[in-house]
Amino acid sequence: MGTKTTPLHPIERLPAELSRPEVTARTRNILRATLAGQELSETDAVHLFQVDGADLDALTATADEIRRRRVGDDATFVITRNINYTNVCYMGCRFCNFAKRKDDPEAEFFDIDEVVRRAQEAWDRGATEVCIQGGLHPNIPGHFYRDMVKAIKRALPDMHIHAFSPFEIWFGAQKSRLSYRDFIRDLVDCGLGSMPGTAAEILDTEVRKQLTRDKLTTEQWVEIITTAHEEGLPTTSTIMYGHIDGPEHWAAHIALLRDIQKRTGGFTEFVPLGFIHYKTPLFLEHEGVRPGPTRLEHIRMHAVARLMLNGWIDNIQASWVKLGPDLARQMLAAGVNDMGGTLMNESISRAAGGEHGQEMLPEALASMIREMGRRPVRRNTLYETVETFDEPALLSVAGGLS
Numbered sequence: 086m087g088t089k090t091t092p093l094h095p096i097e098r099l100p101a102e103l104s105r106p107e108v109t110a111r112t113r114n115i116l117r118a119t120l121a122g123q124e125l126s127e128t129d130a131v132h133l134f135q136v137d138g139a140d141l142d143a144l145t146a147t148a149d150e151i152r153r154r155r156v157g158d159d160a161t162f163v164i165t166r167n168i169n170y171t172n173v174c175y176m177g178c179r180f181c182n183f184a185k186r187k188d189d190p191e192a193e194f195f196d197i198d199e200v201v202r203r204a205q206e207a208w209d210r211g212a213t214e215v216c217i218q219g220g221l222h223p224n225i226p227g228h229f230y231r232d233m234v235k236a237i238k239r240a241l242p243d244m245h246i247h248a249f250s251p252f253e254i255w256f257g258a259q260k261s262r263l264s265y266r267d268f269i270r271d272l273v274d275c276g277l278g279s280m281p282g283t284a285a286e287i288l289d290t291e292v293r294k295q296l297t298r299d300k301l302t303t304e305q306w307v308e309i310i311t312t313a314h315e316e317g318l319p320t321t322s323t324i325m326y327g328h329i330d331g332p333e334h335w336a337a338h339i340a341l342l343r344d345i346q347k348r349t350g351g352f353t354e355f356v357p358l359g360f361i362h363y364k365t366p367l368f369l370e371h372e373g374v375r376p377g378p379t380r381l382e383h384i385r386m387h388a389v390a391r392l393m394l395n396g397w398i399d400n401i402q403a404s405w406v407k408l409g410p411d412l413a414r415q416m417l418a419a420g421v422n423d424m425g426g427t428l429m430n431e432s433i434s435r436a437a438g439g440e441h442g443q444e445m446l447p448e449a450l451a452s453m454i455r456e457m458g459r460r461p462v463r464r465n466t467l468y469e470t471v472e473t474f475d476e477p478a479l480l481s482v483a484g485g486l487s
């Protein structure tokens with residue numbers, strides 16, 4: 086773990102967009118240095134997070150080129166089902182409208198049989214993964230997490246269980262009176278396959294104080310993620326952006342993820358999660374909170390992440406449930422090589438007013454990928470190929486993004 090991965094496509098190619106006279110010298114120099122293999126600094130990332138026009142075209146073309154060199158033209162997705170076993174939660178994150186109180190008519194709690202039933206249904210529909218996350222329900226006993234993992238594995242030994250954010254790990258460890266390490270080790274022994282790197286939001290103390298009362302601190306998030314990686318448990322990495330945050334926070338957040346990856350090598354991917362604002366207390370009750378990222382901010386986030394994480398995290402995922410299918414597809418030209426999962430069910434974005442549905446069928450994801458001139462590949466959670474789609478790619482590669 087922690088070793089730089091070797092590029093798949095070492096062929097050098099300078100994107101034509103870099104030579105256009107309208108591109109500013111600063112942007113051109115940063116992008117050339119990055120293409121030559123130099124690490125993108127936080128300061129330069131902050132600059133790139135704000136570029137427009139020809140500079141933005143040069144940024145996306147560079148991200149696209151680095152994507153091609155690192156992972157080629159395949160674009161992946163996974164058949165997975167979200168199981169949000171409870172929405173009962175008292176942590177009071179202001180950006181979250183998923184959480185409900187116990188006596189709320191919309192409060193939900195699935196017992197373990199129901200979780201297994203949903204996993205079985207997913208398996209019967211071709212899923213290789215279940216993505217399990219939930220609220221921090223005060224009545225959950227510490228052994229609930231291990232019982233759930235064991236019950237799914239008993240019924241479906243080959244199902245990959247991608248479950249429990251660092252915040253749920255914090256909660257479960259506390260309830261079980263175990264250290265993070267012992268709690269995680271036990272879950273791995275029971276069959277946990279990987280963890281979502283959610284609860285990251287913006288890894289900055291000041292921003293976190295405003296987003297949420299009691300959420301895990303930056304230091305605790307890093308400690309739990311690092312412990313998981315040390316125990317051989319891979320995790321994803323995420324950022325939730327477009328509310329009270331800005332370019333400095335984004336650059337520092339991704340630099341922190343890069344530092345962790347240099348030490349552990351445990352991140353499978355980076356997933357930018359645009360803030361869905363509509364029904365959230367954060368947006369409705371506070372002045373000056375932005376209504377999620379703009380289209381250009383989405384493009385810059387995926388592109389700059391590709392550049393900053395070059396050589397360290399090869400998979401940059403677009404979340405269709407946050408972006409919508411149209412924008413998610415466009416991200417494939419801005420550094421993205423993964424379209425995430427089919428999901429089957431989705432409650433978190435929907436509760437916040439998200440309008441992009443609950444499920445994307447494999448055929449729909451594959452045709453989005455083909456429309457961008459790329460080859461669809463169904464993967465498992467660990468990015469191993471499960472199925473390739475051999476129809477010839479359409480030649481109509483979409484043009485510039487800005």
Ligand SMILES: C[S@@+](CC[C@H](N)C(=O)[O-])C[C@H]1O[C@@H](n2cnc3c(N)ncnc32)[C@H](O)[C@@H]1O
Binds near residue numbers: 180182219285365433
């Ligand atoms: C809802 S929580 C579930 C797991 C656990 N309760 C936790 O907080 O880690 C999972 C993640 O959903 C994301 N999320 C919640 N509300 C959101 C919103 N309005 N827009 C975008 N992402 C959101 C956050 O990144 C959060 O960490």
Ligand SMILES: Nc1c(NC[C@H](O)[C@H](O)[C@H](O)CO)[nH]c(=O)[nH]c1=O
Binds near residue numbers: 216407425
């Ligand atoms: N489950 C949600 C995802 N992505 C999860 C991925 O599909 C998959 O579990 C991961 O790629 C594992 O490798 N993204 C969202 O924005 N919302 C979800 O609910």
Ligand SMILES: N[C@@H](Cc1ccc(O)cc1)C(=O)O
Binds near residue numbers: 281358
């Ligand atoms: N994409 C995350 C999971 C996730 C789930 C729900 C969300 O609202 C956001 C993200 C992961 O696989 O690690």
Ligand code: SF4
Binds near residue numbers: 219
């Ligand atoms: S983000 Fe997670 S911890 Fe925070 S309120 Fe929502 S469900 Fe609870």
